[in-house]
Amino acid sequence: MGNRTHNAQLKGVIELATQTGQSARNKQDLLHAVQAIRDFKGPLRFDNTLPWCLTLLLAGLTLVVVGLCYQYPMQATTWAAKVTPDKAHLLLLAVVAGLLTMTLLSLRAIFKRANLLSGLSTDLARRSSLFSAGLSPIDSPPGLILEQLGEHFEDYQRGNHSRDITRALRGRYQGPLHSFEYAYYQLHYVVRRLEQEEVSDGKGGTRQQTRVVYDHHDRFSLVLDFPWIEGIAVRSGGPSAIDFEHKHQTSSTDFNRAFTLTGASAMACARFAKPVTVVHLLGLKPRFSQLNLEFSLNQGGLCISFDNSDLLGFQLPCDLHSPSEFHALIDAGVPLPALTQLLEAIHTLAEQHDDNFNLPRQATPHMEN
Amino acid sequence: MDIPVIIGLVIAVIVSLTVIGLYNSIIGGHNRAQRAWADVLTYERQKTKVLDALQEQVTQYQEYEQSLLGEITRLRSAIAELPAAADGNSLAKTEQATQALLSGLRVAFEAYPDLKASEVLNNLMREITEQQENVGAAIVIFNGEVERFNNTLQMFPGSLVNGALNKKSPITPFTDAQAAQGFSYRPNL
Numbered sequence: 001m002g003n004r005t006h007n008a009q010l011k012g013v014i015e016l017a018t019q020t021g022q023s024a025r026n027k028q029d030l031l032h033a034v035q036a037i038r039d040f041k042g043p044l045r046f047d048n049t050l051p052w053c054l055t056l057l058l059a060g061l062t063l064v065v066v067g068l069c070y071q072y073p074m075q076a077t078t079w080a081a082k083v084t085p086d087k088a089h090l091l092l093l094a095v096v097a098g099l100l101t102m103t104l105l106s107l108r109a110i111f112k113r114a115n116l117l118s119g120l121s122t123d124l125a126r127r128s129s130l131f132s133a134g135l136s137p138i139d140s141p142p143g144l145i146l147e148q149l150g151e152h153f154e155d156y157q158r159g160n161h162s163r164d165i166t167r168a169l170r171g172r173y174q175g176p177l178h179s180f181e182y183a184y185y186q187l188h189y190v191v192r193r194l195e196q197e198e199v200s201d202g203k204g205g206t207r208q209q210t211r212v213v214y215d216h217h218d219r220f221s222l223v224l225d226f227p228w229i230e231g232i233a234v235r236s237g238g239p240s241a242i243d244f245e246h247k248h249q250t251s252s253t254d255f256n257r258a259f260t261l262t263g264a265s266a267m268a269c270a271r272f273a274k275p276v277t278v279v280h281l282l283g284l285k286p287r288f289s290q291l292n293l294e295f296s297l298n299q300g301g302l303c304i305s306f307d308n309s310d311l312l313g314f315q316l317p318c319d320l321h322s323p324s325e326f327h328a329l330i331d332a333g334v335p336l337p338a339l340t341q342l343l344e345a346i347h348t349l350a351e352q353h354d355d356n357f358n359l360p361r362q363a364t365p366h367m368e369n
Numbered sequence: 370m371d372i373p374v375i376i377g378l379v380i381a382v383i384v385s386l387t388v389i390g391l392y393n394s395i396i397g398g399h400n401r402a403q404r405a406w407a408d409v410l411t412y413e414r415q416k417t418k419v420l421d422a423l424q425e426q427v428t429q430y431q432e433y434e435q436s437l438l439g440e441i442t443r444l445r446s447a448i449a450e451l452p453a454a455a456d457g458n459s460l461a462k463t464e465q466a467t468q469a470l471l472s473g474l475r476v477a478f479e480a481y482p483d484l485k486a487s488e489v490l491n492n493l494m495r496e497i498t499e500q501q502e503n504v505g506a507a508i509v510i511f512n513g514e515v516e517r518f519n520n521t522l523q524m525f526p527g528s529l530v531n532g533a534l535n536k537k538s539p540i541t542p543f544t545d546a547q548a549a550q551g552f553s554y555r556p557n558l
Contacts, residue, residue, distance in 0.1 A: 251405040252510040253517060275408055275506030276499075356496045 006042055013040050014116050021124050027131050030124055030330050037117075038323040045321075046113050055106040062099040069096070121319035121326060125334045129314045130169070132333030133340075138168035138183060149185065152296045153303040154233075154242040155221065159189025161214060175347035178354070182224040182343070184311070191215040220311055222342065226302035228353040229295045231264030232272045234281060237290035244297075252278050258285050264297055276352050284345055304346065311338045391521070391530040395537060398518035402540055405511040406455035412503040413448050413463055419497045420445055426490050440470040457515065457543030460508065464545065467501055508543050515542040 013036055020033035037044065069076045069092055080088035130136070138145065142165040149156045149165075156163070167186035173179060193213050201207040233242045236259050244262040248269030255261075255278045263269035272295075285291060288306040295302050314334050318325040420441050427437045444466035452459050474494055519539040521527045531537055 250510075251401065251408050251507075252513065253401060254513060255510075275412065275503050275510055279506040279509055352499070356492050356499065 007046050010040065010042070010044070010046060011113075011116070013037060014120055018120055018123070021120065021127060024127055027128065027330065027333065030128055030131070031327065033120075033124060034320070034323060034327045034330055037120075037320050038327055044117060044323070048110050048114070051106060051110050055103060055110065058099055058103040058106060062096060062103055065092075065096055065099060117320045121321075122316065124320075124326075124330060125314060125316050128330045129312065129334040129336050133171055133336050135169040135171040135184065135312075138170050140168070142166070142168065145185070146187075149223065149303075152299055152301055153223070153294050155219070155238070155292055155294050155303055155305045156187060157241055158187065158219060158239065159191055159217070161190040161192035163187060163189040166218075173343045173347065175344070175350075178347055178350045180224050180226075180346075180350075182222050182346075184339075185221050185223065187219040187221065189217055189219065191217065218307075218309060219305055220308060221303055221305035222346070223301065223303045224346070225300055226295060226346075226350065227300040228350065228355070229268075229272055229302070230300055231268050231297045232293070232295040233260075233262050234291075234293040235260045235262075236285060236292060238292060242292060242294050248273060250278050251275075252282070255282055258282060272353075274352060277349065280345070280348060280352065287341070302346070304342070308338070311342065312336055313338055387526070388530055388534075391527050392534055395518075395521055395527065395531055395535045398514070398521050399537055399540075402455050402511065402514040402518045405507065405514040408507040409460065409504060409511050410451055410453070412500055412507050413451060413460075416467070416497060416500045416504070417445055417448055419493060419500060423490075423493045423497065426487070426493060437470070437473055440466070440473045444470050455511070455515070455540050457508075457512070457541045460543050461545075464504075467497075467504075471498065471501070512542045515540045 017033040017036045020036065021030060024030045024033065076092060077088050080091040084091050145165045145168055146156060146163065164187070165185055166188045167184070169184040170181065171184065172181050191214070193215065194210050195213045196208055196210055198206045199209045231244055233244050235242055240260070243260065244264050246263050246266045246269055248261045248263060248266065249256050250261065250273045259281065261269060261273060263272065281291075281293075288308055290305075290307045292305045293302065294305070314336055316334075318329060320326050424438065424441050427441070444463070447463040447466040450459075451463060471494075474497075478490075478494070519542075522531050522535075522537060522539055
């Protein structure tokens with residue numbers, strides 16, 4: 001009875017912390033959720049003695065039944081025939097399948113329960129990472145967002161079957177010199193294509209058949225105001241729709257192989273392709289797959305897009321199994337290294353292209369939640 | 370036509386195309402290195418425009434005038450001496466003069482608050498630093514192109530084609546001798 005009470009209490013605390021975490025609006029709410037686990041008296045592991053005994057019993061029973069059927073097939077069939085004379089073999093199979101299913105269900109329940117705390121840790125850390133980066137959801141309807149983005153950036157015209165914004169967040173970056181608002185978007189798009197395949201014609205031969213294939217892709221991007229450059233596209237992959245009229249070859253063969261640089265005018269390209277920018281973008285290329293930069297023509301906006309799904313990824317050095325360490329981690333704020341790296345790279349790009357004689361006033365440090 | 374003759378013709382065509390390809394790639398590589406060198410020169414010479422404005426500002430501050438004006442003049446003459454043909458060695462003097470000027474400016478800024486407080490001087494300092502970063506990046510690109518060109522020139526069969534037809538000499542990449550002096554390690558190149 002004592003074990004059941006412990007398990008029920010632990011489950012109750014985890015559920016309470018989960019609810020607190022899900023409704024968290026700031027770091028303090030997350031810390032309350034962690035504190036609930038921290039205050040739990042007793043070990044933070046479920047006592048799985050009984051479920052393991054049951055699982056082993058079921059597994060043993062399954063083996064015994066299979067062994068008996070294998071060793072004494074006649075007797076087993078005779079026994080089964082007494083229950084269902086017509087479907088004796090089917091009954092034996094059903095018994096084995098039933099026992100095996102119960103064993104697997106029991107195992108699944110054990111592991112699911114064991115992962116409750118790890119799952120909650122990941123969820124709290126994910127929320128903490130968003131709070132510490134100052135990211136919050138954009139409430140506009142996804143269709144409207146996509147329409148507005150499509151007006152300024154060709155990179156969102158992907159997918160001939162469907163496209164949808166599946167995640168939209170906004171944040172603010174405070175760099176040493178410049179600060180900027182930015183939006184993070186995840187675009188899910190589907191490409192519909194026809195594929196020829198060989199199928200049997202039923203007469204021993206084959207025939208060609210056309211089938212429709214839907215390829216699902218995700219594209220990740222940051223969008224922000226970038227008033228220093230207009231009408232430039234730097235493309236390392238994907239459709240050439242983002243390209244502008246004038247193609248420009250820089251003096252770097254490595255850059256020309258890695259990117260296609262186009263602009264609204266040859267002058268715009270030449271001004272953009274400063275050596276520092278060429279070297280800077282070449283440095284970014286290995287980190288981001290299919291990296292594209294699109295500077296809109298008139299609005300002074302930048303869309304930097306790529307295939308990497310780990311921009312909001314984070315490291316979890318500890319979890320709620322060590323609640324004090326985890327509390328300190330959440331208190332310090334879970335960092336998003338890839339996002340920070342990209343924002344710093346954008347800030348560097350801004351420094352390379354801003355006007356040194358028209359700089360913003362020195363910014364105050366950004367306060368994290 | 371006999372099969373040996375056809376095979377001979379095919380081989381002759383392949384060899385001719387290879388030689389033409391290598392000849393053109395050597396010319397293309399040389400032109401790319403020359404263009405990368407032109408970028409280095411462009412950004413070096415852009416610094417002189419900033420130097421004009423800097424000189425104008427510095428003359429307002431009599432007490433720092435002598436040393437800083439000396440550095441500016443040294444850098445200006447080093448930039449003027451840069452050759453049009455690609456040569457990494459010739460950059461050493463300019464780079465040293467730039468570093469000396471930037472160091473002199475920093476020392477003066479730290480020592481005299483009125484200089485540090487001057488927004489125009491700060492912006493000029495930032496501008497010249499940015500130009501210097503561009504020179505640094507242009508040198509990185511230049512060295513990459515030089516390596517590619519020299520490889521084509523010195524590796525087989527490019528070496529044969531160059532020896533017989535192009536007759537180009539390898540280009541010297543830029544190496545920072547002053548920085549190298551700070552290392553006790555010397556690669557056995």
